[in-house]
Amino acid sequence: MVLELAKPRPIWQIMFSTHHTDIGLLYLITSLAFLFLGGSLALAIRIELFLPNVEGAGQLIADSMTFNRIFTVHGTTLIFLFIIPFASAVGNYFVPIMVRYKDMAYPKLNAIAFWMIPPAAALVWLGFADFTWYAQPPYSIISAPGPAADMWIFGLKILGVSSVLGAINFVITILKCKHPDMSIGQVPLLAWSFLVTSVIIIVAIPTFAAALLMLLTDRLGVSGFFNPAMGGDPIAYSHLFWFTFHPEVYVLVLPAIGMMYEIIPRFSRKPIYSYNSGVFAFVMLALVAFSSWGHHMFATGMSFTEKTVFMVGTLAAVPASAMHVFNFIATMWNGRIKFATPMMWAVGGIALFFAAGAGGVVNSAMPLDFSTHDSYWVVGHFHLFVMGTIAFASIGFVYYMFPYVTGRMYNETAGKIHFFLSFVGTILVFFTQHVLGLYGMPRRIYDYPPIPEWIAMNQIASVGAMIIGVSMAIFLVNIIYSSSKGKLADIHDPFGLGGKYYYPFEAKNPHH
Amino acid sequence: MSGHSNWPEWIYVAVVIALMAWVGAEAWNAERIIEHIPEGAEVIKVTGQQWFWTFEYEDGTKTIGDLYVEVGKAYKFEIRSKDVIHSFNIHDYVVLMDAVPGRVNTVWFAPDAVGEHDIQCREYCGLIHYNMRGTLHVEEPST
């Protein structure tokens, strides 16, 4: 057994290990650390926006440059250093067990992929760039101060390679290393989500990798791909960027859906309503993920025809997303549901997923997008996914893995309070931001004119963010305290649900 | 995997597809009508640069920050940028179009009431992006 804290081991044994549960643990700790770091930046942003800066009031952050750097690093951190490494943590723990193999296909590659993250994170955090998470040229070429911008570019480059290496490993592990008695149609849906996600990564990331290099040489002045002063076209960058990053949003969300597929049936004590439609919807999403990148660019001067094509491509993703929601609800229907903490997070996440998707449809309908684009509506939209859906599923999964990882139980009451506060906070922040967008407030602004509606909505959002902040503090205390002082878990059925868990019990650590 | 029939899910999927088809068709039709620029619209050249807007009217006069138009007339904006990408936005009239260096983007509107409205930049453009604001003045026709 690989019970980390019940049987302490020297830290270097874990750090130099290539065993999948050890790498999983490294990913887990790293990603949670960045959840808290990135989250603190969000609190700073929300405090700054609580009031407009009239005569010195409402100034937490002294100048707009610092503010711009903060939201840039906030976004970069939570997407690339929390969501993606967290998914890798879950994949490392669970995928080999689910396909009944002793480890990942390439254990050393697995360790390398993880160890690329700390230097990349250091580049991003020490640089503290200001050009937003999409580094749009020509701003990023002619205006963004170095070396922050260059450090960000190198950091992202490394993270991209790390993610591709991880993806190759997952694809091979699932397709080539699964037990010979097991058909692909028996691979659990959580592992399916990693298969599909990894394929998307391998197809999508190289485009952005190329764009990053071009951006770097443009910054150095030796090329002018995206620099209009040298005959280049900044919109070309937008295409390359979104060709990677619209599919990437599915890279972020599909593992979260996979985690829900693990939690929902287990805590409903019923098999999944339809395994086949889960697989079908995953594969569909991977395909249509590539047909909609242009919906981020409706206002760049696209022709009517282009906009129509991308709108249709975007709407095509909706039925498959909706199938997952149906599957979850049908599974819970008539189930003997146990609302333990992981289940509450999963169900809350599904509700917010639905709300987020509904808002997305509004964005994709082209005339409406001209109201919402680059306003706070968009911020609300994608946070309902990244926070409401992905972070919710991930945090639920932290609670779900907790007894396995530490051998102890977390405090259930604190877990539930954490959920309720976060759920209320998330609604207060991100539903309100949709409304703010309709009132016309642009995103990425350090200060705003004292328009009464804007002030009111910003204050509600900031209070919501504080509530989330408090809930996350409870979370932090709970996991730290319980991992050493919590009551010992019945590791074979910590939640008293019956049935077999996919915990990696049998996984033997070669270093033992 | 279960052998039970799955018709409720198929009905549900069909409903979602129908809904999306309807949203798409409505949006397509609305956008088609909106994008049709009326004949004889007056051209105003809008230039964005860090961090203000310049407006040049057909008679050659220029204003900075304040845009003057007359109620009941149609205007076509030709939007340019001198440095980085900005986005020209009059939210009250749903006018939103990026100002991209090296390109000219067009969008039109016809103000229907006398009044003042905010103009702002909606694409991140650096230090003073948050205050790249202006005012639209819709006035009585001069004749």
Ligand code: HEM
């Ligand atoms: C039901 C499916 C979805 C639809 C119809 C949809 C639609 C859209 C549209 C049209 C935009 C562009 C809005 C604008 O900038 O004007 C957008 C932005 C965005 N969406 Fe979605 N979306 C969907 C799912 C997702 C998912 C699953 C995620 C993430 C996990 C996501 C993350 C984002 C992000 C990050 C942005 C904004 C990026 C930025 O400008 O910084 N979306 N979405």
Ligand SMILES: [Cu+2]
């Ligand atoms: Cu997208």
Ligand SMILES: [Cu+2]
């Ligand atoms: Cu701007």
